[in-house]
Amino acid sequence: MTFLEVKDLHVSIDGKEILSGLNLKVEKGEVHAIMGPNGSGKSTLANAILGHPKYNVESGDILVKGESILDLPTDQRARKGIFLGFQYPTEISGVGYSHFLRNAYNTLNKEDKTREVFLTVREFHEYVKKNLDAVGLDKSFLGRYLNEGFSGGEKKRSEVMQMLVLKPNIAILDEPDSGLDIDAVKAVAEAINKLIETGAGVIVITHYARILRYLTKLDHVHVVAKGKVIKSGGKELSEELEAKGYGWLGIEDDK
Ligand SMILES: Nc1ncnc2c1ncn2[C@@H]1O[C@H](COP(=O)(O)OP(=O)(O)O)[C@@H](O)[C@H]1O
Ligand SMILES: [Mg+2]
Secondary structure: OOOEEEEEEEEEEOOEEEEEEEEEEEOOOOEEEEEOOOOOOHHHHHHHHHOOOOEEEEEEEEEEOOEEOOOOOHHHHHHOOEEEEOOOOOOEEEEEHHHHHHHHHHHHHOOOOOOOOOOOHHHHHHHHHHHHHHHOOOHHHHHOEEOOOOOHHHHHHHHHHHHHHHOOOEEEEEOOOOOOOHHHHHHHHHHHHHHHHOOOEEEEEOOOHHHHHOOOOOOEEEEEEOOEEEEEEOHHHHHHHHHHOOHHHOOOOOO
């Protein structure tokens, strides 16, 4: 049974239709890229999958292993192993990074007998430290407030670091490469590769083929325009888009 299925999804924000019949199927172990012009609905799709209250599902369905998750609050969707790395991570002053991440980990994993449990803060920090190293952040970040004062690049590294810590079944990464220099793009791609090794499914939303070239696996590339998938293909489609833009598909590059 398909792990994650988005079926003829229609989503509106403040009464305006943004997604207009979007279909997508993602299995564990598959890597998908979603590309498309600005404003086409890519982040809306990501937010709708996680149940952001501003995004109203008008019709269609989102299913995990054949069961609709539309009635579930965000935390229960996360417990099914769905992770969202934000396009614009929010700074949350007063929420300690280490505290936040350990609570998230424990909450997600306490009922899962197959997962390690870290009983002490020290053990947890050792586990997190490996993942900080993987993305090139030092451990002083754990002593800071969540995203507060992080540079753009540090926020992006931090999102994929959280993904490695939480080990989702399906990770949705919304422009994990935006605003990053080449070295940071590589570090982020390598973190994604680590997750791919665990057998997770990954959806990378991006404008650029660059990050996709560093991935050890890329099964499907989808182009979203005006709230729908208008074309799907393999890796070569991402290269074609990078070279030619979106014009040849009959859609504009930007709104
Ligand atoms: N919170 C919001 N309130 C109002 N309009 C929104 C909101 N989020 C997105 N939109 C609108 O929905 C459309 C799709 O946005 P988005 O999903 O962010 O596109 P993409 O991620 O593909 O660039 C845009 O026209 C955008 O202005
Ligand atoms: Mg977006």
